[in-house]
Amino acid sequence: MAGNRIGTGTGTGTGTGTIFDADVLIVGAGPTGLVLARELHTHGVTAMIVDKAADAAHESRALAIQARTLEVLARNGLADDLVSAGNPTGTLLLHGRGRRRRRGSPSAAPAHAVSLFDEALCDEALGDTRFPFLLFLSQAGTERVLVDRLASAGVGIRRGLTLTGLSQDDHGVTCTLDSPGVPPRTVRTRYVVGCDGAHSATRHLAGIGFSGRAFPQRFLLADLEADGLEPGRVHVYLSGAGPLFLFPLGSPAGWRLLVMLPPGSRTGPVTLALAQAAVTRYTRDTIVLHHPVWLTEFTISSRLADTFARGRVFLAGDAAHIHSPAGAQGMNTGIQDAVNLGWKLALVCRGAADPALLGSYEQERLPVARSVLAGTNRAFTVATSQHPVLRGLRAGPAVPVAALLLRSRMARRTGFRLISELGIHYRRSSLSVDGVPSLDRGPRPGERFPQPGMGAVPVTSVRTAAAGHGAAPGPPVFRMLLCGPATEWPDARVREFQARWAHLLTVELTPSAPRSRWSAAPRAAAVSRRRSGLAQYLVRWDGYVGYRADGSDLDGAEAYLLGFGARPLPP
Incomplete structure (x- = not known):
């Protein structure tokens, strides 16, 4: 890991004359902050991650990793490492009351064994996910996997640093970091993300309330x-x-x-x-x-931040929401905060999208946090009243x-x-758009795209458009899936579209389309009110459908990208 030394401002701004130590300062090296650092690094954005603790935590309350969390981490190559380190469990023993047994004798208390995710159920009902189980892995174990992956990529954690000052201007954020025995130091970044837990210094310095x-x-x-x-x-x-x-x-x-x-x-x-x-x-x-x-x-x-963003400062994980451990939702919700924010921050920092895109982070994640708090509070009350x-x-x-x-x-x-959080959706988000003509079937905008279609079971590709010039510094943030007979897609238009957006997406042609967000089994043709045979899906980095439409006209998809401030490559 890196030591506590802070850079002296060797980064460069984007036309503002400002010198930055990093694009993003991440405060807190728990699972949320570590995942965010990994996301930003994957997309070619520099992140400085600091933590006030001198060493990583060896104990933790969080224990379980949900299927949806593994899905969003799979695109970044983390899911398999976590599964290898953890214990997938699918059987629950419910114990009732009875007379106490003596040691070594059969129990008189009834125990009901319930196989939560048997093979038949997975094949019939959960075939749209690679991870039809609950993964048990301590938070300390999860952090070890994440730290190792960051270290292998050359990203270190600067420990023993406490955020004590924060001021914003039109171009960036100036932060003061204190460390015992040395003078305070100042760093300059474009954005700051507080992943520093329930007692978040970032939240306090940004003046954001924490009600509950x-x-x-x-x-x-x-x-x-x-x-x-x-x-x-x-x-x-x-x-x-x-x-x-x-x-x-x-x-x-x-x-x-x-x-x-x-x-x-x-x-x-x-x-x-x-x-x-x-x-x-x-x-x-x-x-x-x-x-x-x-x-x-x-x-x-049970507490919720009044807002998840104030200017150039964002909150994620326990800094934004805390609640009872019922349902093992806390760490998972924080990690999904990080993934949702990460690709958006990356596009803005790279100059590939307008800063207005960042407004969708709170728009999408705040309702999820409210729902988690409400659900865990109900479960907690029933279990403990x-x-x-x-x-x-x-x-x-x-x-x-x-x-x-x-x-x-x-x-x-x-x-x-x-x-498992597979049901989380962003249907009311401004980033979820149904094109014209619309589709009657298949996952809707804002809904999760069936996970095997996101690369676990590769989409059968009839033809992939050439990547063209201007390749992104990281993997594509979107996948454009063109579903239907290959002959129906105008080759020149497909290649023009791909070349214009080569820094943001790939284009794949496939003869089939998903039946719904709960079914990875393909159907031969998409179905719409006006015609059948074609469908187009623009799927985000985090696996949610951003845009969909019927027909072969790609103008609607292009308008969608321009609508949230994405910037095409120059001709």
């Missing part, structure tokens, strides 16, 4: 070994007191324990004895905890009813779509 509330419940979190559990399964114990979770971790310990502490329980050092007492209280099985690697206690808040009715449901019928529902393929499919 704190919950009174206290939780114990531990990475440790546990005897008496079936390996390779997620164990969920429901009781009147609340839920207890044991996740198969593998590293740095075999299990991750998450449990709510009893109201009014003592405060003080978190010990193995306290963890064992909590497990004994919540379960009827004899589970023996030992060899803890990490023990901590925490409370939960001490209301007599909810306590009775958790202690009685909740486990068998949940097990029965989860044996339904439809219920599992719906649940996976929700938890």
